[in-house]
Amino acid sequence: MKLCIVGTGYVGLVSAACFSEMGNDVTCVDVNPEVVRRLERGEAHIYEPGLDSLVQRNFKDGRLHFTTDLAIGLDNADLVFICVGTPADEDGSCDLSHVEAVARQIGQTMQKELVVVDKSTVPVGTADRVRAIIVEELIKRSLKLPFDVVSNPEFLKEGDAINDFMKPDRVVVGTHNERSARLLREIYAPFAHSRDKLIVMGVRSAEMTKYAANCMLATKISFINEIATLCEKVGANVRDVRAGIGSDRRIGYHFIYPGMGYGGSCFPKDVKALIHTAREAGIHPELLEAVEAVNVRQKRGMAVRIREYFAPQGGVEGKTLALWGLAFKANTDDMRDAASLSVIEDLTSHGMRIRAFDPIAAHNAAKILADNYMVEIADSQYEACRGAHALLVVTEWNQFRNPDFDRIRSLLIAPLLFDGRNLYSPERMGERGFAYFCVGLGEAQK
Ligand SMILES: NC(=O)c1ccc[n+]([C@@H]2O[C@H](COP(=O)([O-])OP(=O)(O)OC[C@H]3O[C@@H](n4cnc5c(N)ncnc54)[C@H](O)[C@@H]3O)[C@@H](O)[C@H]2O)c1
Structure with a gap:
């Protein structure tokens, strides 16, 4: 089938690469000419494991094309996928300006x-808005072309996006149009060998499904983090509590890891957007507000x-913190709403210097933190530790899981480790001579 994908970020480029891998002819359209130039050179402009080779192969085989011109993308296309960003607006609502711009261009070009x-990811009612914009543009062109607007929210997660797209748990399709549902079933069939994964529903339900899914996951994270805070106060160990509750099949082990809160390009903005939707609908979203707080x-x-910790020693001013991990989670270069940024903002505003390392996101982080002269980006995880007063682990990259603790101890001014991801065993860290602080461990457990 001939497909056009508008927006070649994490969702658009992964979708395009996977659809073209299945033999479809896919043209990607992006407004950013630099992104298109790099893709034409076979370089993915984002980091996602496995993506480079998939893009290069399908580009070389002539099934994947890149352009800034929507008219080229729409030429003979059966379906056009809108995959542009929907960031949070200042009031927390979803900023639909990119989606609306694409809808307008489609109406002007089809x-x-x-x-x-x-x-x-768009709020309930957006498909109607997209339809209205396209109609408005077609009327201006005195054209009456048949079209349908379908909601097909994406559930992939960065860091494992190819796998998620290739083997989705489900594919949600919101449409009342049988022909559209048939077309979507056809292009997703190669990704659903084992069973029928397509769940067809009304457009508004599909739009809501995406927000409900992300808010449910965010709720699980905030729940376990609240329990972790409580564990610290009452002398319990959240690792044991997690094992104890996760073994209940109704609860499960997934998404109940205590840590540094959720970040990234989706959960924070989607929780905010659903709060906004609820308020507009006249409902007080008490649970979602608590999840966010x-x-x-x-x-x-x-x-x-x-x-x-440093208050009795004159505070953090003038001291240096080694910080491991800047990306919002492992296996991505995405810095959007990363916990590292909250920590850095807080500590540097109190006069602490940060020497940070990240194996993949360092480049993106350096751009974001360019104005903060208190932050230095180190070339290696050990270099970050040299002469620092403590080490803080923020992102759970594999290379941080079993580091050379003797080397860390010799590089730090004092053996002091704050672990925001609970990567290490408190007992072993004690044996290694570290003062060790992790998440959700009460005094009685140390
Ligand atoms: N990133 C994720 O893990 C993820 C997962 C599921 C759903 N989503 C949702 O998918 C959408 C896209 O997210 P993303 O992370 O891929 O975004 P992104 O910011 O990585 O990429 C968006 C791309 O769209 C391009 N763009 C913007 N306006 C355009 C226009 N008018 N025409 C053509 N291109 C345009 C940008 O240049 C950019 O390359 C969002 O709504 C997001 O919430 C994201």
Whole structure:
């Protein structure tokens, strides 16, 4: 089938690479000419494991094309996927300006019958808005072309996006149009060998499903983080509590790891957007507000703990912190709403210097932190430790899981480790001579 994908970020480029891998002819359209130039050279402009080779192979085989011109992308396309960003606006609502701009361009450019598929995460009612914009533009052109707007939210997660796209748990399709549903079933069939994974529903339900899924996951994270905070106060161990509750099949082990709160390009903005939707609908979203408040507190939690630790020693001013991991989670270069940024903002505003290392996100982080002269990016995880007063682990990269602790101890001014991801065993760290602080461990457990 001939497909057009608009927006070649984490969702658009992964979708395009996977659809072209299955033999479809896919043209990617992006407004950013630099992104298109790099893709044409076979370089993915984002980091996602396995993506480079998939893009290069399909580009070389002529099934994957890149352009800044939507008219080229829509030429003979059966379906167009909108995969542009939907960031949070200042009031927390979803900023639909990119989606609306694409809808307008589609209306100005389409030449034949088309199925417009919205893959971006968008509030309920957006498909109607997209439809209205396209109609408005077609009227201006005195054209009456048949088209449908379908909601097909994406559930991939960065860091494992190819796997998620290739083997999805489900594919949600929101449409009342049988032809559209048939087309979507056809292009997703290669990704659903084992069983029928397509769940067809109304457009509004599909739009809501994406927010409900992300908010449910964010709720699990805030829940376990709240329990972890409580464990610290009452002398319990959240690792044991997690094992104890996760073994209940109704609860499960997934997404109940205590840590530094959720970040990234989706959960924070999607929780905010659903709160906004609820308020507009006249509902007070008490649970979602609490999920967000707990998360904001959790993201700064380690910074507060570090300040409290150094308070009897004259505070953090003039001291240096080695910080491991800048990306919002492992296996991505994405810095959007990363916990590292909250910690850095808090500690540098109190005069602490940060020497940070990240194996993949360092480049993106350096751009974001360019104005903060208190932050230095180190070339290696050990270099970050040289002469620092403490080490804080923020992101759970594999290379941080079993480091050379003797080397760390020899490089730090004092053997002091704050672990925001619970990567190490408190007993072993004690044996190694470290003062060790992790998440959710009460005094009685240390
Ligand atoms: N990143 C994720 O893990 C993830 C997962 C599921 C769903 N989503 C949702 O998917 C959508 C896209 O997210 P993303 O992380 O891929 O975004 P992104 O910011 O990585 O990429 C968006 C791309 O769209 C391009 N763009 C913007 N306006 C355009 C226009 N008018 N025409 C053509 N290109 C345009 C940008 O240049 C950019 O390359 C969002 O709604 C997001 O919430 C993201």
